[in-house]
Amino acid sequence: MxxxxxxxxxxxxxxxxxxxxxxxxxxxxxxxxxxxxxxxxxxxxTVSGSGNLQPHTLVNLAFTQSGVVRKVYVGVGDAVKAGQVLAELDTRDLELQLQNARTNLEIARIRLAQAQATARARPADLAAAQAALANAQASLEALKSGPDPRDREIARLNYEVAKNAIWQAQLTRDKTAGSPLSAPIDVDLTRARVGQAELQAEIARLQYEKLKAGARPEQLEAARAQLAQAQASLARLQPDALTVERTRLQLEQARLQLEQARRRLEQATLVAPFDGTVIAVNIEIGQVVGAGVPGGAIVLADLSDLYLDLTVDEVDVVRLKEGMPVEITLDALPGRSFRGHIDAIAPAATETGGAATYRVRVVLDDRDPVLRAGMSANVEIEVERxxxxxxxxxxxxxxxxxxxxxxxxxxxxxxxxxxxxxxxxxxxxxxxxxxxxxxxxxxxxxxxxxxxxxxxxxxx
Missing domain, CATH: 2.40.420.20 (conserved putative lor/sdh protein from methanococcus maripaludis s2 fold)
Structure with missing residues (x-):
């Protein structure tokens, strides 16, 4: 049944x-x-996938400092060459900073040259400066320590001798004046000798008092000034190694500041780093921009080299190899196909919804002007026949x-x-x-x- x-x-x-x-x-x-x-x-x-065409080279160009936009030379869709100026900031302040940096560098060069020339001074000049310094130091020390006791005693004795000379002159005067035989002129001479003796005694007394009193404040100050001058003269003739090294480093610092000023001036100009097409302009003349405009001040792309990234699961990726030819079709161009090849396969997986997938980059072999960045593309890769x-x-x-x-x-x-x-x-x-x-x-x-x-x- x-x-x-x-x-x-x-x-x-x-x-x-x-x-x-x-x-x-x-x-x-x-x-x-x-x-x-x-x-x-x-x-x-075959292994298939889809993605969007992307330019191989795309950069967001932005100013690295703040400023006011002075010129914008390009618009969206313009083709530019490497090195072409795209936009500029107002650079008047930057030009002044550059000139100031050049001046500071020249000053630093002169200072280093002076230090090096002084270091090569003649031995005779150095010896004379050293002797002058020693003399000034000795003079100051002599004033600070006071007179030598022997000099003071000599001054005292000179004063005593001078007083004795007064007494002798007075005795001669009195004797001459009391003699009826003395002529008036003889009396006048003896009186003059007494006055001269008194003057010499006063000079000896003052010298003695001066030695006993020691140096006056103004004398000490003058001696100190003379010593400082001698030290400065020797320092100018005999700079130490640290002085020369310091001036050399100041010159290097001035050179770096000049380079920084030059770079800041250069960075106020946006220049195309490669041949490409302007795909976005996010600034306008008169706009105040900061260091780094979001999305770039100007976006430049090389549309001659397009690619797209596919997401391939782990089962299919093992069949793929770099260099494999691929066929590319576009939603915007039905009935047409383009050739390409696998350029790179990611070495590590990305977790997508719990599944392991790999990024595979496909590059178009030929550049067709009709192709544009962002177009949806489908890829067929023949892995076996x-x-x-x-x-x-x-x-x-x-x-x-x-x-x-x-x-x-x-x-x-x-x-x-x-x-x-x-x-x-x-x-x-x-x-x-x-x-x-x-x-x-x-x-x-x-x-x-x-x-x-x-x-x-x-x-x-």
Whole structure:
């Protein structure tokens, strides 16, 4: 009884699946193919992906300092050459800073030259300066320590001698004046000698008092000034190594400040770093800009070298290699295709929704003026090509979820039987059959799939 029921079921399925026994392909009521023949042909195994065209080189050019925009020389879509000026800031203050830095550098050069020339002073000049310094030091020390006791005693004795000379002159005067034989002129001479003796005594007294009193404050100050002058003169003739090194470092510092001023002036001008096309201008004349405009003051791209990045899962990425040719189609240009190749494959995966994917960069081989950055593109990469292999449509293949085995419904005469097959390479629409089918076999597509509770294994 069971065998009879199964036969009725198979007949019913066959009736639904086959509209014309002699035809190679049966049609469903909706006009879709329901039965196809297994054939031999060429199988192209491809990996596909999509993305947007991007310029290989794109830079956001921005001023590195604040200022007022003085000139904007380009607009969106302009083609520019490397080194071409794109925009400028007001540079009047920067030019003054540069001139000031040049002046400071020249001053530093002169100071270093003076220090080096002084270091090469003649020995005779150095000896004279050293002697003058020693003399000034000795004079100051002598004033600070006071007179020598022997000099003071000599001064005292000179004072005593001078007083004795007064007494002797007075005695001679009195004797001459008291003699009736003395002439008036003799008396006058003796009186003059007394006055002279008194003057000499006063000079000796003052010298003695001076030695006893020591140096006056103004004398000490003058001696100190003379010493300082001698020290400065020697220092100018004999600078130490630190002085020369300090002036050398000051010269280097002035040179760096000049270079910084020159760089600031250069940075007030935006220059194209390569040949390209202006794709955005975010500044205007008179605008005050800071150091780094968000998105760039001017955006420049090299549109002659376009690429796109694909996201490929880990199953397919192992089939890809750098340099593989690819075919690129664009949504904006239906019916046209462009050639390219794989430029790079990411060495590490990116987690996307729990699945491991890899970034694959594809570069266009030829530059067509019609291509623009941002266009949506689809990529087909042929990873394998098999000639003269047995092919079955993917729509006819069913897999067991638990075991992973593959099956098809083969139509034989007025019967439909489920047959297990072994697949090889798989393409987008067809797969290679290694075992289970022969060329010319007819297989049913999904429209005639029987209920899974009545699966039939023929030939088992």
């Amino acid at each position: 069971r065998k009879g029921r199964w036969g009725i079921l198979v007949s019913l399925i066959l009736t639904l699946a086959v509209a014309c026994a002699g035809a190679s392909t049966a049609q469903s009521p909706q006009g879709q193919n329901t039965v196809v023949r297994v054939r031999r042909g060429t199988l192209e195994v 098999l000639e003269n292999v047995l092919l079955v449509p993917n729509a006819a293949v069913r897999r067991d979820r638990e075991s992973g085995r593959a099956f098809v419904y083969r139509v034989v005469g007025d019967r439909v039987e489920e047959v297990e097959i072994r697949l090889g390479a798989q393409g987008e629409t067809e797969s290679e059959v290694l075992e289970g089918l022969q060329e010319g076999d007819r297989v049913a597509l999904s429209e005639v799939q029987p209920a899974t509770s009545f699966r039939i294994f023929f030939g088992r």
